Amino acid sequence: LHPENKLRASILADPAFTRRNTKDNTPSVLNVEMVPGHHVEVAVAAKGGGSENKSKFAMLNPSESIVDWVLEMIPKMGAGWCPPGMLGIGIGGTAEKAMLLAKEALMEPIDITELQARGASNRIEELRLELYEKVNxxxxxxxxxxxxxxxxxIKIKDYPTHAANLPVAMIPNCAATRHAHFTLDGSGPVMLDPPSLEDWPKLTYDASKGTRVDLDTITPEDVASWKPGQTLLLNGKLLTGRDAAHKRMVDMLNKGEELPVDLKGRFIYYVGPVDPVRDEVVGPAGPTTATRMDKFTEQVLAQTGLLGMVGKAERGPAAIEAIKKHKSAYLMAVGGSAYLVSKAIKAAKVVGFADLGMEAIYEFTVQDMPVTVAVDSTGESVHKTGPREWQARIGKIPVVVE
Incomplete structure (x- = not known):
């Protein structure tokens, strides 16, 4: 691994118990297929855990509709997989074969616009087009x-299956498709040219569109004034903490122990940053999926005086109820743009649970960090109101009001 191209150490050994960080991102998950020929084709995917978490699998009855199942699953996946992105679908084989087919499908090039232009030539391509229209x-x-x-x-691969079975797997991938494909034929080392930055649009952020917030002086009254969908620019001291830190904090609260940092009146950012290189104060620091912290939210808000949270995607019913009860707020940072988010972080230091590595509690000093009010102090969630409004605008699928 190049010392100036560090990846976040995200792999944990002993997954059901101690969840100890291996510190070098090993081991990988490796699938090998022996085929005729005299060369080796390699496909590498550095896949995000947020999208992998939203994978779905079902053993459908042979008479059931794959389209209906997909349309039922997509809303249940929420936004933790960072849409818009790709869906890999595997059909047939056995349970494990269908999942592997879905993952392999994600390795294929994006070509839906070409398929739309020429039209489908087989049933699988017809299914791709139907799902693409209906999911959107x-x-x-x-x-x-x-x-x-x-x-x-939407990418689909299938395989023959038992007459009694219809295994279907679906694995999403966010727009950050970190893939590398190369072939080894014995003629020498493979050299991969990095993509040209000229192929990407020039993006600038207009800070005048957001309301500046000082996290060091913020009050409950300030939080109560925020409206769902409002853009805020965070400034000041922002704490971090995700799964491991929250579990340890709750264990300490249950034992009556004092936390390493006072959360009263503070905001916490659900993030595990990458180590810095060169002159960086912190490496890429994009938000992690907030729903994983839902089960901790009521206790942390009630016992620590935490004022608000920042994360990725929606919050579940229990967290929304806790936010409403404690007049808190949940702010959404943009998933899939960890490097850009890190540019708003001007200083970083570990203030608790240093042994947890990237899951330690940091204190960031942020400047104009853009976030969206996703759940306001009354419990209104834009992840519920937004899709419902757009589904009605599009008008192809009946809107179900809860």
Missing amino acids: ALGIGAQGLGGLTTVLD
Whole structure:
């Protein structure tokens, strides 16, 4: 690994118990297929855990509709997989074969616009086009806030299966498709040219569109004034903490022990940053999926005086109820843009649980960090209102009001 191209150490050994960080991102998950020939084809995917968490699998009855199952699952996946992105679908084989097919499908190039232009030539391509239209008609949109585009492509692979079975697997991938494909034929080392930055649009952020917030002086009255969908620019001291830190904090609270940092009146960012290189104060620091912290939210808000949270995607019913009860707020940072988010972080230091590595509690000093009010102090969630509004606008699928 190049010392100036560090990846976040995200792999944990002993997953059911101590969940100890291996510190070097090993071991990988490796699938090998022996085929005729005299060369080796390699496909590498550095896949995000947030999208992998939203994978779905079902043993359908042979008479059931794959389309209906997919359309039922997509809303249940929420926004933690960072739509818009791709869906890999595996059909047939056995349970494990269907999952592998879905993952392999995600390795294929994005070509839905070409398929739309030429038209389908087989049933699988017909299914791709049907699902592409119907999934986008759900109105889930970018980051789950509502919009026209939920998927950028749908890839499908199938395999013969037992007469009694219809295994179907679906694995999403966010727009950050970190893939490398190369072939070894014995002629020498493989050299991969990095993509040209000229192929990407020039993006600038207009800070005048957001309301500046000083986290060092913020009050409950300030939080109560925020409206769902409002853009804020965070400034000042922002704490971090995700799964391991929350579990340890709750264990300490249950024992009556004092936490390493006072959370009263503070905001906490659900993030595990990458180590810095060169002159960086912190490496890429994008938000992690907030629903994993839902089960801790009521206790942490009630016992620590924490004022608000920042994360990725939606919050579940229990967390929303806790936010409403304690007049808190949940702010959504943009998933899939960890490097850009880190540019708003001007200083970083570990203030608790240093042994947890990237899951330690940091204190960031942020400047104009853009976030969206996703759940306000009354419990209104834009992840519920936004997609419902867009689904009605698109008008292809009936809107179900809860």
